[in-house]
Amino acid sequence: MALPLVFVIPAAASGIAGAGKIVKSIVDNHEAGRITDDANSRVEEAKNQLERSRHFCADALSELGEEKLFVLGSSITRFVDSFEKIKNLDLVDSLGLDELRRLRIDKESMSELREMQQFAVAVAGGAAAGAVGGALTAFGAYNAAMALGAASTGTAISSLSGAAATNATLAFFGGGSLAAGGAGMTGGMMVLGGLVAGPALLVMGLITGKKADEKLEMAKANSAQAAEICEELGNAAFQCDAIRRRTAMFYAFLARLDARLVPLVFRLEDVLEEEGVDYSRYSDEAKSVVLRAATMAGSVKSILDTPILTEDGALTDESQKLVESLGVRLLES
Template identity: 30%
Template sequence: MPLPLIIGGLAAAAAIGGIGSGVRGGVKMKKANDTMKMAEKKQKHAISNLKRSDRETTTMMDRIGKKELAILHGFGEFTDLIEKIQGRPVFKTYQKEGIKLPEYQGEELKKVSTGAGILMGGLGGAAIGTAGGFAAAGATTTAVMALGTASTGTAIASLSGVAATNATLAALGGGAVAAGGGGMALGTAVLGSATLGVGLLVGGVIFNVTGSKLSGKADEAYRQAKKTEKESNKIISYLDSLCASARVFENNLKKVNDEYEKRIKILNEIVSIDGKIEWSEFTESERLLTENLVMLVGLLYKMCQIKLVLKSDSENSINTVNKEEINQNTEDVAFVLQSLDVLCE
């Protein structure tokens, strides 16, 4: 065969082979592009669901935290009224049917009231999740901690507004340390929530999930998106559980506080308006009302001690909802409220 024909044949074959390779390359590129789009869609959907669940739970927890702080701060008014009553008896510890409520301690209640007031002063400028973090860790403990010292050695009470609030959150051990690194910063930006508050609600793992970036390689990006989806679903399941338990706790808190509010108004009229400050002048019903108030304050104090969330020891794990104490509290509330008189209804 003449050489020109051979060369021409080889050139044609090479051209056909090049076209084939080009087609295969184009198919691979399209597949990679489709895979990347699927990964991005899956990642975006998972984060969107997590953000929605986080927002709903954080809103509820913030509401509870603010209510608990308001209740604790109100103990100052209660203590002032009780201290005005001369010759009053020693209000002993309530203990019935396995339920034990703390005895009346005026100084302790004043301390808690002051601490709660400090924290309330900083909530106005605080980010979402701050008050919820207090509820998660136990509002009573948090209020007392507000009278302590920040990690810098500065007395928290000497700080102003948000600074005092953030220092208390840090002292409680929120997500800042556990979530460290770029993941925390990006995760916080994605959630749009307070770093420390969310860390106390969920745990540092939430920042690892929301703060991860997809790889530039399609297959790796898809694997990452699948992992994000799986981890997000775990956190959402936890948040749903927390929401359900928190709702029960919030309802119980409202029931007890409603009874307290009715009675504190009457005691205020007796002491501040009528000027009756001698226990010996109190009628039987007024004494019973006062004793019931002490009991309700003890119950509210104990309720605000409950950590709605038990912090995980591992920064890569999700926290635990404190269902045991929340459920026990439901039983305690029902029993104590049944023990009250009906004079204020």
């Protein structure tokens, strides 16, 4: 017997409502999954971009470290060896005010150059032994004193590598790892981007047992979080690119100055052979050679002295000022 309409209509309505909820649940689950996948995809791409920028930056810093070692082991070593032989050196009485402003070498500077040269020998020895670790990265990012930390020149290269590894910034650029006692990639990311340690979107997956609408709201909230993380990762990648550009400029300036220093060192060696070591007996031309070699060596030393990064991973103000001043001087010369 057919049921009365009074029973059939409510039952049908209830069935339709139930079916509607099921459909909405399916749609919400699908949308939550789509939002989740999109958020994870955006974060993954941002992480990959940061990794690419980090890699290029690490290479640039290491190459600058190698160039510093090369210059210290060749032209600077020969300059220091020759310059230290000169007796009765009195550049002040031989120069005008304009020349004195350009001169950047004194006894203390010579001592510092000698220490840098000894440091370069230690690093090169470590590189030959395969124990250099993050030393080249450290020397590219910092000056010799900062690369060594508080250690004295002559410290074993293994100690230098260990000191580099404990710096989160250098760890981020490939100068150390958690296994070496450093802060590792996580520490470096926190330095460069203010990022939270570990994967950022652990809660992005759908949670069994939750209502579909709750899952959708959670997915939307996590998508907003993903946008913030992508921005931070992007900022860190931008900073890596800025460091790489500054490093490339340092490399270019150092190579150009060294190319000018090399022939001056050759002429300085000729002066010592032809006119001896007593500066007071030098001809004006010989004194001019000493001055020009010392001035160029001083310019090279300014690059070796100036760190590109602070220990917190930021570009230094002094490196920007040096780039500006050297750029003007090289254009004028």
